[in-house]
Amino acid sequence: MTAQVPKPQPFVRALLGRSDYAIIGEIVEPGAKVLDLGCGDGDLLQWLAENKSVDARGVEIASAKVQRAIARGVSVYQGDIDEGLADYPDAAFDYVILSQTLQETHHPRVVLREMLRVGRRAIVAFPNFGHWRMRLSLLWGGRAPITPLFPHTWYDSPNIHILTVQDFEELVHLEGIRVERRYFLSGGQKVSLRPNLLAETAVYLVSASAR
């Protein structure tokens, strides 16, 4: 007889070493049509295609990453997500994913609106600049924080629109975007209290408001 192994906590599991991917992997239902913005080498898309039979597409700006994604069979096109969604018809996808990239876009509000135009739902994962480590680092160090989540010096950072959980909540309110689910993560664990202070990563499942 095999010993009973306790099931791992859902959020302890990390998909491809990333807890935000694990959440996304749970949200997306089999067979869905998915567009991943800033999809890199296509890790997540390939996992979704193989494990959930999704129709997986991606956008990535870096040529070398696009090449690796296509070489593994994922349909990725080289383009800029700040401009690249305009061609798509409305509601072309079930989910449009933006994982750890919102803070790198030039026009995050426009990107968010476009995501909800071409997708029925959007999944947005972003690093929370309101995490206590950032606050402490700024308060005591007096410099732009460098932490595991924000590892770049200010002059090398791709992050041009850093935001906190609170900031995102205000933006979706302002935009009239409906939050269907929100997940807060820290070190692969789920955070339930004071996410703006304790969450390293936030994952939002949002849809356009019915209004």
Place this chain on the structure above:
Amino acid sequence: MIVESNVMRFDCMPLDNGARLAPVEVAYETYGELNARKSNAILILHAFSGDAHAAGISHETGKPGWWDNMIGPGKAFDTNRYFVICANVLGGCRGSTGPSSIHPATGCPYAMSFPVITIGDMVRLQKLLIDSLGIERLLSVAGGSMGGMQALEWAVSYPECVVSAIPIACTTRHSAQQIAFNEVGRQAIMADLDWDGGNYYGKQPPARGLAVARMVGHITYMSDDSMREKFGRRLRGKENFGYDFDVDFEVESYLRYRGSEFVNRFDANSYLYITKAMDYFDLVNGHGSLAAAFETARARFLVISFSSDWLYPSYQSQEIVRALRARNCDVAYVELESNYGHDAFLVDVAEQTDLIRGFLASTYEKAP
């Protein structure tokens, strides 16, 4: 891999200009084995001056095919897995019916009485060939430059027959610049007195005109960088200028060599007809917009362009990609970094191999 060309003959074929060709022949080669389900066939489409001999060593000439580095066992188009077909285009001079073929009514070469043909006509003849090989659906249609145009034409004209398409370094319609270079080539041929209204068969062909046309072509296939790297201002076999109009520079020598070599393997009238077909090609024509043209396309697409290709610049590939996105078609696209200009699709093998191998494998897995 020793390969032989075959010729298939059809009684009659209608053309876009309203005329008919009867009979019409197509020269083709095949590599690999067609599987029992006939689901692993790939049609390779050659560029302007190519032919049916795409891979392997020719039984007749002993020469490797024009895309031999991409087609073969274990290569991008892996002939251990796929059945690969390549045919000489209609209007060509390498075994398929063209202006140098014999007009059955006169017993003489067609010359300029050959009807003006289109990319659509080329594809129609390929469709006849595919049908007669018993293949209903092609796993992929792939080619660079004019080959890419044919791949696009296939995807639009026979959507139910095309599972995937790989248009490389091409466009949905020639720009003024592309038409201009073709026109310079045509004028060079027609300005040669030996051209004689196209009736030079059995006589001295317009070798000088055709060579000049080819020289211009070669300049457009390279890039400023690749020419600087390959030739610079180096002199050919001399220390000082000759102060005459013989060859001084390496680049002159190269172009003269390329031009004269071309004369031995290409028919000047085919040059006129095929460049005209490229200039006429316009996927938008009759559809209103490119997105509308792709309305019926069901294929999965892999579009590739090259950073230094100024003859078929990346923006033209991006137009294809944008139109496909507007139709929500499955499209992958990348601009590959290269110094080789338009020639890159023939030269930059390693990167294209990774892309095409992965794209074909996933297409083959998903194919019904």
